[in-house]
Amino acid sequence: QKEVEQNSGPLSVPEGAIASLNCTYSDRVSQSFFWYRQYSGKSPELIMSIYSNGDKEDGRFTAQLNKASQYVSLLIRDSQPSDSATYLCAVKVNFNKFYFGSGTKLNVKP
């Protein structure tokens, strides 16, 4: 079983809709959780981090964490075509090791 699981997609949403991206992880001692955005041919870019249960909002992005269910999600409100990218979920499992999911490709259609 992989440490971090994501649906590879593609997830297609119309412009202006809410995109919901999901991630599950296997290690119960995971400490911190991250969402990265990666455009094709580019490097990953950190967009959200979350450390405690609940929701964390930053602009159009909301990260949600449920440690009991080992589940983290990213909501993108008012999706724009420029949001079309691959979204990587990452988990920090000990002092300084990170595991990444394989990513979910998001397509936002005008």
Place this chain on the structure above:
Amino acid sequence: DAGITQSPRHKVTETGTPVTLRCHQTENHRYMYWYRQDPGHGLRLIHYSYGVKDTDKGEVSDGYSVSRSKTEDFLLTLESATSSQTSVYFCAIGTSGVNEQYFGPGTRLTVT
């Protein structure tokens, strides 16, 4: 790219040859990481460093070695390149005790 450069950006090499990739940072961050990214596998940690001369293995370290003689430079060496090491390699940096990582632009390596 948060003051991180990687060189070379593209390389084609033959099976069995040694290859060294360089990561250079201007941020004076303590932690540096090497990842490879392959379709269907996402980013996988190869090695990381938590200080000068302090390194440790990641989940896919076989066939790779690293060195860090200065805070700003982290080298990844493929002692004898194989076709299975064809990939995109990303370097990342992180601060002490902090969780976020910032990635370099990547190196696309092709082993023929």
